[in-house]
Amino acid sequence: MALKALDILLLITNVPSLQQILFGVPLVLLTTCLLTWIITTINFHRTIGKFRTRELDPSNSSQAIPPPVLPYFIPWLGSALTFLNENPGSFWRMLRSRLSATGTNVQVCTILLGGKRAHIVNSAAAVQSLFRSKQVSRDLFNFQLATQALGTSKEDADAMFPPTGHEFHSQQHENKKDGMEALNHEFLLSQNAVNTLTAKFIEAFQDSLDGLEFETGEWKTVDLLSWMRRSIFESAVRALFGTKILEMNPTLAEQFWEYEAGFLPRMYGVPKLVKPKAYSCMDGLLDKTQAWIEYALAQHGGVAPEEPDWEPLMGSQVVRARHRYYDKIGLSSRGKAAFDLGFLFGLAGNTVPATSWMLAHLLSPETPDDVLGRVMKEVENARQPDNGVNMAVLMAQPLLNSAFTEMMRHYVDCLVTRQLKTDLVMDGYLLRKDDLIMAPSSLSQHDVFWERNYEPSAYTWYAERFMRRHDDQRQIAGESNFFSSSWAAGKYFPFGGGTHICPGRVFAKQKVLGAVTAFFLKFDVQFVEYSGKDWMGNVVGLGKDASAFPRVKQQYAGNGTLAIDGDIRVRIRRR
Ligand code: HEM
Secondary structure, eight states, X not given: OHHHHHHHHHHHHTOOOHHHHHHHHHHHHHHHHHHHHHHHHHHHHHHHHHHHHHHHOGGGTTOOBOOOBOOOXXXXXXXXXXXXXXXXXXXXXXXXXXXXXTTSOOOEEEEEETTEEEEEEOSHHHHHHHHHOSSEEOHHHHHHIIIIISOOOHHHHHHHSOOTTXXXXXHHHHTGGGSHHHHHIIIIISHHHHHHHHHHHHHHHHHHHHTSOOOTTOEEEEEHHHHHXXXXXXXXXXXXXXXXXXXXXXXXXXXXXXXXXXXXXXXXXXXXXXXXXXXXHHHHHHHHHHHHHHHHHHHTTTSOOSOXXXXXXXXXXXXXXXHHHXXXXXXXXXXXXXXXXXXXXXXXXXXXXXXXXXXXXXXXTTSOHHHHHHHHHHHHHTBOTTSOBOHHHHHTOHHHHHHHHHHHHHHEEEEEEEEESSOEEETTEEEOTTOEEEEEHHHHHTSGGGGTTSXXXXXXXOTTTTEEOOOHHHHHTTOOOEEOOGGGTTTOOTTOOGGGOOTTHHHHHHHHHHHHHHHHHHEEEEEEEEEEEOTTSOEEEEESOGGGSOEEOSSOOBEEEOOEEOXXXXXXXXX
């Protein structure tokens, strides 16, 4: 009776019942999503139609067209959920097949990410003009990087990356001599600086290899990549940051890999509730790094000294020059710690997995036998009388250069991101002010471009991809094959490009090839099998089948060299 009365009341007042609400709300949401998908799909095909017309009629080729927007279901959110997934490369594979299914040569596509339009560029011409363009800025990216991924205050972020138009930004541009760019050139990029840093790194790495106990002639079986990871990481820290930081924080390596895994979730603003570890590990690491900075600076009387090349408290010239710069722009201690960790992230977060991928491929039975044999010859060419590494000779070895470049092509996934300061026409595409432009290295570096000359698939690691043959006459004259990557300009950019191109790129290559060479010079190595973790987390042998080769770790990607999941079990003997 009471229910009837309520029903009548609801009928009279026109208020929907609970049942109606329970069915109605999902129905409205579903209809909205479906309509959004239909409308965005129609718009996508209409724009593709315009491109088709332009392709068929070359007289229209000067007409700039806005790129097609990838269809999506959820209004405002757009493609954000598929974009933010933990399967590296999957979004780009989906985008590539979606565009190639249109039968047109569309090389720029727009995606909607949480209300923001991002233009994804793939053509070499568009990527190169992005790197050259003065109409783009990195302000938004820098601010997000500093405050979210590195954990600085807003004040420290503004001091380090003054937004375009800000008074200090203009001063920095006028006085480039005193800015971060000049500092990087002098202490990180110049050949002299790179050689000093590499020598210190190789010295530390060889020390750690010498510290391992081996009976004469004894073979040991090790899971190589995990065995070496800590050693490479700590040698890099010693070379750049000194030894005091490791004494004060002996578990820096473990904390760093947690911090590194949480970097992109923080950058993308994934809530603490979803990824609590990503935030808690950053706070702990910042505390410890700040304590080291305060101690080291106090020992130095408050200012990081200019000389010598290296000292135990604050390490290399580049780290100390950065600290003098931090003081000049008035960073807090916390801010200094945050930007030092950012620098360590660039240094170790990339070069440690890069070295692992190189070793895994070179030692894998999947790689043709002669490749390792020829690499070993090149390694021997760089051997010095005292068993050290002659870096100048090493850097001129063609196959090692090609193998390194191929490793970077295959495994570096960086999302070069800029924001448009004005409307811009790029390679025939009309892009609007304030929109984002993204050049994903993984998309370009796995394009069909790489298979043009019947070369192995872009998804295959092929050591000789960057080897080139001289013309017939020079071949006859006995000149051997050589290394070249210039033919891939705009398609290969693991270090980004333009004014923000990675200042550590020369050191990175010397460090990775130096580590591989130093290891091969000290040890004989034999592949045993692949290894990895079982479902209980125990390390187990996985046999020799190609399917057991280490995989790319399932986590957010877009910030550099992909992490490796798996290992190679080898027998090693000191030489
Ligand atoms: C495999 C090794 C490396 C890769 C793949 C890599 C990649 C990158 C990329 C993609 C960028 C952003 C470029 C852009 O936005 O256009 C970058 C910036 C940077 N990298 Fe690297 N990097 C590597 C090694 C290093 C090393 C060894 C160091 C330091 C010793 C370093 C220090 C930096 C710094 C300081 C920046 C910021 C530059 C700026 O904001 O202007 N990187 N890196």
